[in-house]
Amino acid sequence: MSHYGCGAKERHSRLLFLRDPLGGLLATITALKVQKKNRDRVSVFLDGRFAFGLPAIVAVPLKVDQVLSDDEIEALQEHGNVEGAYNHALNFLSYRPRSRAEVVRYLQGRDVSEQQAESIIARLERVGLLDDQEFARFWVENRERHRPKGLRALRYELRGKGLDGDVIERALASVDVSDSAYRAASKKARQLSQLDASTFRRKMVAYLARRGFDYEVARETVERHWSELGIDE
Numbered sequence: 001m002s003h004y005g006c007g008a009k010e011r012h013s014r015l016l017f018l019r020d021p022l023g024g025l026l027a028t029i030t031a032l033k034v035q036k037k038n039r040d041r042v043s044v045f046l047d048g049r050f051a052f053g054l055p056a057i058v059a060v061p062l063k064v065d066q067v068l069s070d071d072e073i074e075a076l077q078e079h080g081n082v083e084g085a086y087n088h089a090l091n092f093l094s095y096r097p098r099s100r101a102e103v104v105r106y107l108q109g110r111d112v113s114e115q116q117a118e119s120i121i122a123r124l125e126r127v128g129l130l131d132d133q134e135f136a137r138f139w140v141e142n143r144e145r146h147r148p149k150g151l152r153a154l155r156y157e158l159r160g161k162g163l164d165g166d167v168i169e170r171a172l173a174s175v176d177v178s179d180s181a182y183r184a185a186s187k188k189a190r191q192l193s194q195l196d197a198s199t200f201r202r203k204m205v206a207y208l209a210r211r212g213f214d215y216e217v218a219r220e221t222v223e224r225h226w227s228e229l230g231i232d233e
Contacts, residue, residue: 025069025070026067026068026069027046027047027051027067027068027073028046028047028065028066028067028068029044029045029046029062029063029064029065029066029067029068030045030046030047030048030064030065031043031044031045031064032044032045032059032062032063032064033045034056035053039056040055040056040087041053041054041055041056042054042055042056042059042062044059044062044076046068046073051073052073052076052077052080053080054076054077054079054080054083055080055083055084055087057083058076058079058080058083062076081112081116082116082119082120085107085110085112085116085117085120086120086123086124088106088107088110089103089106089107089120089124090129092106093124093129093130096138097134097135097138097139098130098135099132099135099136099161099162099163100121100125100130100132100162101161101162101163102161102162103120103121103124103130104117104121104162105162107120107121132163132164132167133167133170133171135161135163136158136163136167136168136170136171137171139154139157139158139161139171140154140158140171140172140174140175143157144175144180147184148180148181148183148184148211149180149184149211149212149213150177150180150181150184150208150211150212150213150214150217151172151175151177151212151213151214152212152213152214153211153212153213154168154172154175154212155168155172156212158171177213177214177217178217178220178221180213181208181211181213181217181218181220181221182221182224182225184208184211184213185204185207185208185221185222185225186225188204188207189204189222189225189226189229192204193229197226200222200226201219201222201223201226204218204221204222204225205218205219205222208221208222
């Protein structure tokens with residue numbers, strides 16, 4: 001948006017006292033200036049004075065000499081606040097996928113109203129940027145790839161992200177628990193390979209339990225690793 005100058009002072013003084021038919025004050029846009037420190041925002045000047053800033057996309061329909069009522073000004077500011085919060089949410093999502101609850105908590109932390117937050121959440125869901133089932137799938141696959149954990153630990157993590165139980169269970173349905181436990185224990189088994197069988201089993205089972213694996217899965221995994229080490233008891 002281009003940089004527009006102000007009109008004559010006499011015109012500003014005259015327009016300052018205009019009222020709409022319902023008795024509210026009317027104000028005239030006298031300048032629209034792209035902000036120097038943030039080119040994505042525009043400063044709106046009413047009757048020769050800075051009034052408020054708006055995201056550039058919200059300011060696009062505005063024109064110098066346009067007359068605004070109090071209600072129109074309030075609606076513009078509301079629209080600007082929502083658009084700004086939406087952009088913050090997009091930035092929050094740019095680092096990694098998020099759950100719906102995570103985005104809600106983030107917006108609450110920025111003092112976004114409940115009504116505004118719901119509007120932003122719905123918009124993100126419509127364009128496919130927010131989907132709890134997809135987030136759960138991402139979380140489980142990421143854990144499986146980089147840091148395998150048991151179902152107990154994964155459920156705990158996903159509940160902490162605010163996901164519903166049925167969403168969690170669908171995401172966990174594809175997990176091969178035995179394979180996850182084996183991969184989770186591989187490095188630790190090599191580190192403990194010099195221990196006697198009893199100590200090896202005790203430490204390995206405890207290790208897998210801390211990673212959220214059930215006792216039976218942990219025990220079977222430990223026996224498999226001990227056998228592959230080929231050490232006589």
